[in-house]
Amino acid sequence: MQKRMVMAGALALALALVSGTAAADPARVMIPANPGGGWDGAARHTLAAFARSKVFTDGASFTNKGGAAGTIGLAEFVRTAKGDDNALMVTGVIMVGGAISNKTPVSLADTTPLLRLTNEYNAIAVPAASPIRTVQDFMQALQTDPGALPVGGGSAGSVDHVMLALLAKHAGAPVSKINFVSFSGSEILAALGGGKLRAAISGVSEFRRFADSGRIRIIAVSGPTRVEGLNAPTLRESGIPVEMGNWRGFVGAPGMSAAARKLWLDRFAALHGSAVWQETLKTQGWEDAYLPGDAFAAFLKSEEARWSDALRDVGILK
Known part of the structure; x- marks a missing residue:
């Protein structure tokens, strides 16, 4: 009997060691942007879904560190989170x-790739009171005098910048x-609603509630089809051959253990099936x-x- 108890104890210890500290600790989540923006929402809504689905219930702490297309937060994450399985x-x-346009010394290659999770069109x-009523009006203003049309978006080199x-x-x-004009987080909404910008480009989910309340108007979306419940044409149906998506996902810390990487991938798989x-996908659009x-790791290389x-094609990178 005593021998069986010792063996059971050893087995429990082994299982705990395989799971690592990630099995018992809250997640520590770096959000490389200011509060209120797309990355902020992606991180907080995902961890909230983990809790509601009971897939991961140990909680989470969040750190917002915005600037330079997320590369300031990336640099801090690489510097401070090494070997942290959570x-x-x-x-x-x-x-x-x-990372490419700013020629940063760190990149996503310095992290542990986990997964791509969502995609959102711009x-x-x-x-609300703008004389620009349609995307054709916007294109005409851009053609007439692009310098007189301040358009807000994310950081230089972002999908918003390339789309413009x-x-x-x-x-x-x-x-x-x-x-x-570069903005971080929800500052772009205040600038647009206050009339400091003539237009702005960002994810549909960031603009939608402000459009629903009448503070701003959405005149076009960049996806292949219209967004359900949103009265705005696609660029393609307006005769403009531009389609831009903004994917989001998660990486782990540099040096994350193989056991912890598998554990997080198993958790995300369970969440994805819930x-x-x-x-969450439906309500966030x-x-x-x-x-x-590994498929995500290969995708990151192709994205670079x-x-x-x-x-280079649009002249942002020389």
Whole structure:
């Protein structure tokens, strides 16, 4: 009997060691942006869904560190989270472009890739009282005098910036003359609603509630189809061949153990299959873009090459 008890104790200890500290500690989540923006929402809604679905109930702490297309937060995450099996960072295409355009000494290659989780298309929004009523009006203003059309978006080199550059190219306006104004987090909404910007480009979910309340108007979306419940055409149906998506996902800390990586991937797989997550996707207006593990790591490498080419093509990267 005593021998069986010793063996049972050893087995329990072994299981605990395989799970690592991640089995008992809250997640420590780096959000490389100011509160209120797309990355902030992606991180907080995902961890809330973990709790509601009972997949991961140990809680989470969040650190917001915005600036430079998320690369300031990335640098701090790489510096401070090494070997932490419970440290996560939300990331996305904006960070890929930002690391390239800012030529940062750190990149996503310094983290432990986990998965791509969602995709969201952009929207073009204008102040409620703007004389710009349609996307054709916007394109005309861009063609006439791009410098007189301040358009807000994320950091330089972001998907918002590239989208504006592509729109300028289609309008026949010089990309070097566009007036792109960088914002972080929810500051762009205050600037747009207050009339400091003539237009802004960002994720549909960031603009939608302000459009629903009448503070701003969405005049176009960048996806292949219209967004359900939103009275705004796609760029393509308006005759503009531009389609831009903004994927988001999670990485782990540099040096995350193989056991912890598997544990987090198993947790995300369980979350992805839950009814709670399907409802989260619907309420947030996100597309399911689930791509875990090694496939995501390969995708990141291909994204770096694709965005290097895109940034050079529109003249952002020399």
